[in-house]
Every structure is written in C-alpha cells, then in structure tokens.
Amino acid sequence: MLYGYAGKMLFIDLTTGEIEEKETPKELAEDFIGGYGFGAKILYDMMKPGTDPLGPDSVLGFITGPTSATKAWFGGRYTVVNKSPITGGWNDANSGGFFGPELKKAGYDALFIKGISPKPVYIYINDGKVEIRDASHLWGMDTKKVWEALKEETNEPRLRVSAIGPAGERVSLISCPINDGHRAPARGGTGPIMGSKKLKAIAVRGTQNIPVANPEKVLEINKKVTEAMKQSELAQAFGAYGTGVGTPASALNGDSPVKNWGGVGVVDFGEEKAEKMGSIALDRYKTKKYNCASCPLGCGAEYEVNDGRWPLGPTERPEYETAAAFGSTLLCGEPDAMLKCNEICNTYGFDTISAGMTIAWAMECYERGILTKEDLDGIELTWGNGEAIVNIMQKMADGEGCGAILCHGSQYAAKYWNKGEEYLQTASGIELPMHDPRHSPGLARTYKFDPTPGRHVKGGIGGVQMLEPIKEENYIFDGTGPADLGMTLFVEVLNASSMCYFSTLCAPPETVYEYIAAITGMNFDQETAFNTGLRIFMMRYAFNLREGIKPKDMTLTKRAVGEPPLEAGPLKGYSVDVEKLGRNFFKEAGIDFDSGLPDKALLEKLGGLDEVIKDIYGEDK
Incomplete structure (x- = not known):
C-alpha cells in the first residue's frame, strides 16, 4: 500500500475528451514526494522543449502532496504547474484553502490536463467519478459566482472549486484561478493556461480516507506543533491579524518596496499611511476568522465592508503582499482603494502582486512623461491616487482600453508601447514580490x-x-x-x-x-x-x-x-x-x-x- 497518497493520478485531454487514470508509482512518490516534485517530473516527460505554453500540447497540473488530507497540521496546500507564457520556462504556484485536500479525498493525487476544448468546459470529480461538462453558461462569471453556481448545479454544498474569472478567459498573462473565493495559485501565468484551454473550472468533492502509516505519530507531532505555536510570538501575531500584521513596519523598515522600488518608506510613504494599510487597523471590518484545511493558525479573515467609496459587502482580508502591492508600492494610503482592488483581483482572477506592480510601473511612466494621459484613457495616474488606481484596475479586469494592454503585465505593456522598459521591476519578466533584497540580500x-x-x-x-x-x-x-x-x-x-x-x-x-x-x-x-x-x-x-x-x-x-x-x-x-x-x-x-x-x-x-x-x-x- 502507498501510504499518504490517494494512489491514482488523472490525465485528461480536452481536445479528444479522453480521461485516463494511472496508478501513482511508488518510485515517483519516493523520489519526488508530490507537489511540484511530481509536476516537474511529469511535465518534463510529457512536454517537448519549445512547446507553446498556450497551445494544445501544453500541460497544466494540479497536484497535492502526502501531508494533505491526513490530519497533519498545515498540510492543506496544492500546487499548479505549467510552462510559463511569461518566462517561457518552468512555473509553479501553490495555494491554500480546501481545494487540494478535497481533490485528494476525491481519489487523486494529481490532475494533468492537455489539449484545448472547442467550447468552455469544467471538470467535475466526485469520489472517483470524472466528467468533462459544458461550461458555456459559466463563461463570463466571476470566480465567486462560479463557485456558488456549481454548488447548486452539482447539488454539493461542500463542493470545492478552482476557477478562472473573466481575466483568465481573456488569457490575461497575469491572471490565475481562485479557489475558496480568495485563495490563489497566482504567479507566473496559471490563469492564461486555463483560459487558452477553455477550461473554466475544476470542481471536486471527495469523502475518501487517505491511508496513513502511523496515524498516532501524526497526532503526536500535531501536539508538538501546537505547543511550539503557543511559544512563537510571530505565529500568534499571524494567527490574530494575518500576514498584514507586519505591513506598516515593513513599509518603513525597508522590507516593502516603495514607489515602484525607487522610494523610501520613511520619506515618501510615512507612518500615518503605513498604519492605515495594516491589518490591525483594517480588522475593524472583520466578521470571522478563516483557517485553511488542517491549519491550527488561521491567518485569514472574512470582512464586511459597507463604508468608504467602494462598499463591498462580504469580502476577504487582503494578504500582506496585496496590501504592499496596492499600498507602499503605489504610495497609496487609502485602504478602501486597496480593499476594492483586492476584491477585483479575487473575483476576476488576478495575481495581486503582478497587478499592483504593473500599475506601479505605469504610474512611474506617467510621472516621467513616458506614458501620457491619452495612453491611459484620460486617467491621471499620479502617486497615491486611490481613485485612479481603482479605475485602472477595473479597466484591466474588463480588458478595456489601456486595461487590455496592462492586464498582461508590465513587461508585456512595455513591449507593446515600446517604452518604459527601464522602469520595470521584474525577475525574468515576472513582477517582483513585496520583499526587497536590499533589506534581505x-x-x-x-x-x-x-x-x-x-x-x-x-x-x-x-x-x-x-x-x-x-x-x-x-x-x-x-x-x-x-x-x-x-x-x-x-x-x-x-x-x-x-x-x-x-x-x-x-x-x-x-x-x-x-x-x-x-x-x-x-x-x-x-x-x-x-x-x-x-x-x-x-x-x-x-x-x-x-x-x-x-x-x-x-x-x-x-x-x-x-x-x-x-x-x-x-x-x-x-x-x-x-x-x-x-x-x-x-x-x-x-x-x-x-x-x-x-x-x-x-x-x-x-x-x-x-x-x-x-x-x-x-x-x-
């Protein structure tokens, strides 16, 4: 018996409609564990060099690991693997929530998808039963509405879904699928692969138990981790306020990038703006704590935002990366603008880091006269202008005007307009995360x-x-x-x-x-x-x-x-x-x-x- 694994992997060709199950090889588990270990090995074997990332021979993988669905603390993530349409090389991105464990309990350690469907489809997996279903009625829906629609359609209230929104449908290079309403394997171009395949969503429901070699030992380790968590001040802070607890300090101590990486937090941003963007201040909107599967910490939270310029109703607490991308990086100290952009990214399916950094690039280009007001559809994209930031983000989400260019990321936009390349802040074309190497070399x-x-x-x-x-x-x-x-x-x-x-x-x-x-x-x-x-x-x-x-x-x-x-x-x-x-x-x-x-x-x-x-x-x- 292969302990810690569902024991099967699923291979689907959307061009032909072929669905194939294969046993998870014991040597694969021993050599590569799971996640992007499995993914790198299998994509290397399945894809030829030079494969078009957006073509039919491109393979997209959704993969769990051995700790998932086993009661091990913190074992709730899954990984998406693909060839990046941005770098032309390897890409992996992972996500929390509940989708990964549900896929495993539905009978599969991994799902690999190739081909291109002639029409929009979604993949439905329920305890080993697999179907490719029509998704024409879901095309155009945002990620949260898709989740609710599929719960009703499948009559499974506990259904877990990883779905692209309108951004992924338009093959935006910085789009991504969203699961559980706000969790995302976001980076490197996961969304455009799904969009190019006409794959709207993967919906899973599982009730199977995963065999564990020594369940008593797992519970023993859990107790040890719980006790260690109680002794960690950082863990306690993250549990109380999430990753955004450190947003103000990071903006001022040099950890967060400021003004498209060209500014200084204590000079250009300031303590007052920094404090407004942190989760301690924002948790006035908190209605409920959020824990991913098998997580004793619970760094997430649900919000209810009914004030400000953009009342959102139910929404989610932004992560640190999002708060910094739409905060210090843009010199924006307007939390309602950041919350609105976070909601747009969650519903339309965008990588918040790349989205915020793309706007930061455009903002500096506007300041320096490289991009004009006409280039930006009449929007005055000045530093810290929350209304302009939201307007640009909405244009990116709708794929309209300048947004149809910016929705593919800063590198794409610089090449399209043939200007501003010197103000890109990227690694091989991927917008940089919100931690500065000048602080952490x-x-x-x-x-x-x-x-x-x-x-x-x-x-x-x-x-x-x-x-x-x-x-x-x-x-x-x-x-x-x-x-x-x-x-x-x-x-x-x-x-x-x-x-x-x-x-x-x-x-x-x-x-x-x-x-x-x-x-x-x-x-x-x-x-x-x-x-x-x-x-x-x-x-x-x-x-x-x-x-x-x-x-x-x-x-x-x-x-x-x-x-x-x-x-x-x-x-x-x-x-x-x-x-x-x-x-x-x-x-x-x-x-x-x-x-x-x-x-x-x-x-x-x-x-x-x-x-x-x-x-x-x-x-x-």
Missing part, C-alpha cells in the same frame, strides 16, 4: 536564479533575513553557498509535501521530515531530505535548461539590488552582489554557472533523473 539570488523566478517563498538565506533587522554581515557575499542551498532544499521538500510555509513559524525544520515519515512510512532522515530536495530542484532546473534557459540568461532589475544605491532611509547605500550569490549557490548545488550544466556524477548519484542525463549528455545513465 539572499532574496536577490532566489528572485533571479530559482527555476521559478520572482518568488519569495522558494527557500534560501533570504527567507531568514526577511524576518530579521538589517545586519551588516548579510552584505558579505562570500561563503553563502552551503546555507543558501540547504535552506532552499528544505523548502523544496516543504512545498512538495503540500505543507504551508507558515509551519516553519511553529516548529523546527525536521518536523516536516517527521510528518512525511509518519504519513508515508518511508525513512525520511536529513540525508534523504537533502537528496530529495536536490532531486526536485534539479528536475525544475532541467526543465528550464532544456528550454535553453541557463543561469546567465536569467534577469533581475537593477533597483532590486541597489543599482544605484538609495540615498536615504534604512537601505541607504546598500547593494547586493547577486551574481556572487548565484555563483556560490550553483557551485554548492553541483551546477556550472557559465555553461549551466549540472555535474553528471551527481545526477547519477541522486537517481530518478535518467531522462535528464540522457538529454544533457546524449546518453542513457
């Missing part, structure tokens, strides 16, 4: 050189630096490889297992390995974890390498590394030697920075990478 390596660029939850030394005050020793760039690689590989395992990143607030890293061992019955010690994490990393890396993407080809905009350095504020004078950090990391990982080639002997030692070895070295293992 290790993030520069992660943003630029991870196979999934522009992500702040991919592991590495930057994740630790983010939670600390600025330290001078963080700007010494020698000898960073071992720690950077080790922390990266831990997060590879964490993400592949379907556990939430916030589990690290409550327990030491080895707790993740204890959960995997107790659930699967596998021996999962430190050495196994290191090798498994490196194998997963190599698989993601190999996907890019086969597409011709080497480390030296990946990009990160200059402001993010302090070129030129800021002249005021907490980050004054700081710069980051990102190439040195990258060289340190790849040397430790066994990859030659210049040629991009991983060490063949290392690949052979890791195992499970025979096709990679064959493709790189032109021979079988």
Whole structure:
C-alpha cells in the first residue's frame, strides 16, 4: 500500500475528451514526494522543449502532496504547474484553502490536463467519478459566482472549486484561478493556461480516507506543533491579524518596496499611511476568522465592508503582499482603494502582486512623461491616487482600453508601447514580490536564479533575513553557498509535501521530515531530505535548461539590488552582489554557472533523473 497518497493520478485531454487514470508509482512518490516534485517530473516527460505554453500540447497540473488530507497540521496546500507564457520556462504556484485536500479525498493525487476544448468546459470529480461538462453558461462569471453556481448545479454544498474569472478567459498573462473565493495559485501565468484551454473550472468533492502509516505519530507531532505555536510570538501575531500584521513596519523598515522600488518608506510613504494599510487597523471590518484545511493558525479573515467609496459587502482580508502591492508600492494610503482592488483581483482572477506592480510601473511612466494621459484613457495616474488606481484596475479586469494592454503585465505593456522598459521591476519578466533584497540580500539570488523566478517563498538565506533587522554581515557575499542551498532544499521538500510555509513559524525544520515519515512510512532522515530536495530542484532546473534557459540568461532589475544605491532611509547605500550569490549557490548545488550544466556524477548519484542525463549528455545513465 502507498501510504499518504490517494494512489491514482488523472490525465485528461480536452481536445479528444479522453480521461485516463494511472496508478501513482511508488518510485515517483519516493523520489519526488508530490507537489511540484511530481509536476516537474511529469511535465518534463510529457512536454517537448519549445512547446507553446498556450497551445494544445501544453500541460497544466494540479497536484497535492502526502501531508494533505491526513490530519497533519498545515498540510492543506496544492500546487499548479505549467510552462510559463511569461518566462517561457518552468512555473509553479501553490495555494491554500480546501481545494487540494478535497481533490485528494476525491481519489487523486494529481490532475494533468492537455489539449484545448472547442467550447468552455469544467471538470467535475466526485469520489472517483470524472466528467468533462459544458461550461458555456459559466463563461463570463466571476470566480465567486462560479463557485456558488456549481454548488447548486452539482447539488454539493461542500463542493470545492478552482476557477478562472473573466481575466483568465481573456488569457490575461497575469491572471490565475481562485479557489475558496480568495485563495490563489497566482504567479507566473496559471490563469492564461486555463483560459487558452477553455477550461473554466475544476470542481471536486471527495469523502475518501487517505491511508496513513502511523496515524498516532501524526497526532503526536500535531501536539508538538501546537505547543511550539503557543511559544512563537510571530505565529500568534499571524494567527490574530494575518500576514498584514507586519505591513506598516515593513513599509518603513525597508522590507516593502516603495514607489515602484525607487522610494523610501520613511520619506515618501510615512507612518500615518503605513498604519492605515495594516491589518490591525483594517480588522475593524472583520466578521470571522478563516483557517485553511488542517491549519491550527488561521491567518485569514472574512470582512464586511459597507463604508468608504467602494462598499463591498462580504469580502476577504487582503494578504500582506496585496496590501504592499496596492499600498507602499503605489504610495497609496487609502485602504478602501486597496480593499476594492483586492476584491477585483479575487473575483476576476488576478495575481495581486503582478497587478499592483504593473500599475506601479505605469504610474512611474506617467510621472516621467513616458506614458501620457491619452495612453491611459484620460486617467491621471499620479502617486497615491486611490481613485485612479481603482479605475485602472477595473479597466484591466474588463480588458478595456489601456486595461487590455496592462492586464498582461508590465513587461508585456512595455513591449507593446515600446517604452518604459527601464522602469520595470521584474525577475525574468515576472513582477517582483513585496520583499526587497536590499533589506534581505539572499532574496536577490532566489528572485533571479530559482527555476521559478520572482518568488519569495522558494527557500534560501533570504527567507531568514526577511524576518530579521538589517545586519551588516548579510552584505558579505562570500561563503553563502552551503546555507543558501540547504535552506532552499528544505523548502523544496516543504512545498512538495503540500505543507504551508507558515509551519516553519511553529516548529523546527525536521518536523516536516517527521510528518512525511509518519504519513508515508518511508525513512525520511536529513540525508534523504537533502537528496530529495536536490532531486526536485534539479528536475525544475532541467526543465528550464532544456528550454535553453541557463543561469546567465536569467534577469533581475537593477533597483532590486541597489543599482544605484538609495540615498536615504534604512537601505541607504546598500547593494547586493547577486551574481556572487548565484555563483556560490550553483557551485554548492553541483551546477556550472557559465555553461549551466549540472555535474553528471551527481545526477547519477541522486537517481530518478535518467531522462535528464540522457538529454544533457546524449546518453542513457
């Protein structure tokens, strides 16, 4: 028996309508765990290099991990994998809520979709019964209305749905599916893949139990995590106020980007605006706490907003990334504007980071006279102008006028208008997250050189630096490889297992390995974890390498590394030697920075990478 897994994977071709079940191979589980470990291996095998991300041969995966649906604390996430239409390389994005565990309880560890349907469809999975159903009546609906409509249509009030909104239908490059009304595997172009396939939604309902090797041990670990959570001040703060608890401080201490990464929080934004955008102030709207599946922390909340310029009624508390993207990055201290943009993104299906950063790019271009009022349909997109921000966001959502350009992201817009490229803040075309490498230097390596660029939850030394005050020793760039690689590989395992990143607030890293061992019955010690994490990393890396993407080809905009350095504020004078950090990391990982080639002997030692070895070295293992 394969403990910790549903034991089956689902493969659907929307062109032919073919539905195929396959057993989850034991060796796949042992080598790649789940999540984007499964995804990288299977997409590498299924997709040829050069595949059009928006074409029929492009494969989209929805994947769980072994901790999901097993009662393990924090084991509630799922991952979407695809070839990014923005970077042309590997992409993965994960989400919380309840969709992932429901898919697994419905009988499947993973769902892989290729082809293009001739008409809008949705996939309905109910305890092993799978159908491709017509979705013509759902096309044009927002994500929340789709969820409600499908609950009624299937007569399943506990149905879980991951659906695109109108943005994804229009194949917006920064669109994404939304599950549970406000949770999103958002980044890198997940939504346009669904839109290009005419796939409106995936609806799942499951009641099956997932076999666990040692259920008593899982409950024992849960107790340990609960006690550790009680001792963590950060965990308690996140549980009370969510990720937005740190929004004001981050805007002022240099962690959050300000004024499209060109400003200084204490100078350009100020304490008064910063405090307004934090969840402590915004929780006056809170009506209910929100916990994802198997989460003892509960960092989410439901709101009721009936005042301000945009009364929303029931809505959700914005995450830190959203508050910063529509706050300090735009110099906007108007919380009603930020709440409205958050709701637009949730209902139309947008990545809030990319949406906010795209507006920030347009805003700076407008300030500098690069984009005109005519370019922006008469909107005066000045810094901090909440009404203008909402108007632009709504145009992006409707795909009208300038919004039809901006809805594809800042890189697309700069190329379309053929101007403003020097003010992009991106990593290989992906808009940067809301944590500044000038504050946490290790993030520069992660943003630029991870196979999934522009992500702040991919592991590495930057994740630790983010939670600390600025330290001078963080700007010494020698000898960073071992720690950077080790922390990266831990997060590879964490993400592949379907556990939430916030589990690290409550327990030491080895707790993740204890959960995997107790659930699967596998021996999962430190050495196994290191090798498994490196194998997963190599698989993601190999996907890019086969597409011709080497480390030296990946990009990160200059402001993010302090070129030129800021002249005021907490980050004054700081710069980051990102190439040195990258060289340190790849040397430790066994990859030659210049040629991009991983060490063949290392690949052979890791195992499970025979096709990679064959493709790189032109021979079988």
